[in-house]
Amino acid sequence: MPYADLDLAAGRKNGTVWVTLPNRNFDPEKGHRLYNRYLDELEYGEELGFDVVAVNEHHQTAYGLMPSPIVTASALARRTKRARIAILGSALPLRSHPLMVAEEHAMIDVISGGRLITGFVRGIGAEYHTFGVNPTFSHDRFHEAHDLIVRAWTEPGPFSFQGHHYRVQYVNLWPRPYQKPHPPIWIPSQGSKETIDWASHPDRRYTYLQTFSPVKVVHRYLKQYRDTCQAYGYGCEDRQLGWAVPVYVGASDESARREAKEHFEAFRNVYVRMPIEMLLPPGYTSRESLKNVMKAKAQMFGEVTIEQAIELGLFVCGSAETVTKAFEGYWREMRFGNLLVMCQFGTLPADLTRANMERFARGVLPRLKALN
Amino acid sequence: MPFSDQQLELDGCRTHYRRGGRSSSDAAPLVFLHGASGAPVVLPFMERLAERFDVIVPDHPGYGQSEEPEWLENIHDVAYFYLDFLAALKLERAVIVGSSMGGWIALEMAVRNTARIGSLVLVSPAGVAAKGAEPADIFLLAPEDMTRKLFHEQKFADERLAMPVTPESIDLALKNRHTTARLAWEPRLHDPFLPKWLHRIDVPVAIVWGEDDQILPVGIAHELKRLMPKAQLNIFERCGHLPQVEKEAEFCDLVVRFACS
Helix, strand or coil, rough: CCCCCCCCCHHHHHCCCCCCCCCHHCCCHHHHHHHHEEEEEHHHHHHHHEEEEEEECCCCCCCCCCCHHHHHHHHHHCCCCCCEEEEEECCCCCCCCHHHHHHHHHHHHCCCCCCEECCCCCECHHHHHCCCCCCCHHHHHHHHHHHHHHHHHCCCCCEEEEECCCEEEECCCCCCCCCCCCCCCEEEECCCCCHHHCCCCCCCCEEEECCCCCHHHHHHHHHHHHHHHHHHCCCHHHHEEEECCCCCCCCCCCHHHHHHHHHHHHHHHHHHHHHHHHHCCCCCCCCHHHHHHEEEEEEEEHCCHHHHHHHHCCEEEEEHHHHHHHHHHHHHHCCCCCCECCCCCCCCCCHHHHHHHHHHHHHHHHHHHHHH | CCCCCCCCCEEEEEEEEEECCCCCCCCCCCEEECCCCCCCCCCCHHHHCCCCCCCEEEECCCCCCCCCCCCCCHHHHHHHHHHHHHHHHCCCCCEEEEEEEHHHHEEEEHHHHHCEEEEEECCCCCCCCCCCCCCCCCCCHHHHHHHHHHHCCCCHHHHHCCCCCCCCHHHEEEEEHHHHHHCCCCCEEEECCCCHHHHHCCCCEEEEECCCCCCCCEEEEEEHHHHCCCEEEEEECCCCCCCCHHHHHHHHHHHHHHHCC
């Protein structure tokens, strides 16, 4: 849900649209039109036959206008009737009180009659800068908040919770979630051993969702998840694996690339871009992972063209036939049970977004559904 | 006596320190508490102070060659650790010289217990916030910009930037940065409750600051002086965040005069 009316030159000049881009660049009237456009598009997703519509959380950035996915998911809970609503996800460590997350998600689950898919994330590195939450406690807070929320959803209240970061005398959730024992939990991640070990643990078996990564990386981490399940002594189900990727379907390969080019490149080279100090504050990742990123810095932080992105599998783009073939191939290699397609990215305008959604829903979706 | 590397097991933390200079029998102990980037080498100011003092330069828990103990969660943990450190080394009337983060640790120690402390020299210390004197965002600055901001005289920055980068130096920098974040990310570089108890510090205090400090602006020096009216305030002109490096001779003279008077 980007601020698509962004003055791209201002974003480029600032070096990033995260944390420090002055908010005078946000025009509330344009914001009003964008919010309503995006919500219309998400609702249209249900009409076109998508199983799930998904929202996410990002703070103080032109990259995404959803500091609270609760607000957008709430609107969708009332305006959709069939599709599941995925919050991918709520950034637990950024919240001072995880019980609020438990309550809000339970409300949406009850209002929607059990259509919520819950996602938990730590928030990206930049958000530790904007919120001032100490990134060296990020993992600890995430795990403790998660434990509190799941216990609040599943154990009879009232009970008291005395953690290291969160302490609550009375945990006694009203409302309790609609789904039993609780909404399915998905874990979006850029890939880390710690996250995979935790999400795949037999007590959890959460759906692991690799987001916006080159296909080689997606392949590596989904395989790692399967291998970890094996090491835990159980077979990974396909439903435990997911991939979130930007997609553009055009009338032909040529027109798809032509239509998507400037919008995808704005997404990749302006909206996503940030310096390494902002992306990976101390403690957000292990120091080993941080060093690996520093080594790959030129590739990760350089400009990427649409052609390179398609080559890397960072973006799937082409005619319905090309896109279908690509996903069929990827699916045979990886057997992900969930595919999240970002049909809008960067500056992609409303008409192209809708055409993209329609071509995907009619020309690609039925054949992919037949695979599972 | 030249500086030698020593180790001490304290509070479950293997702690590395350097010790050099006059022998403890005829000179006062001086403990230098380093800042966010650690104390990886013996610097000229340490050598110069060692002509007059028994100089001890520990790596804080979580920094340099010291271990990263599980219990290390905030600046108060470090303060209690160093009170134990003074006792473990049986130091009496120690001169505590703290730079930046180290100055903050010195303040936190001294509000708790000055039994083994003779005096404090606070060198552009963190620890206290002042309106209109916002610290630089040390966690968002690129490494080169950070180094440049440390100094008024850029030749010092040039020297640092010319030093070879090795896998070991990268590991050390990441370790130090991690611990600095753990201690100082939020509240950023200060303890909002510290000003309430600064009156408990009952030993002589000298505050030293570079007028052109771009990391912790000199406005904080004036706030600290307001909070500790009996402290001696020394502002060095044409000097950045590290007076002990940029104004080595004047700095050492000041420490000697102050601590020996």
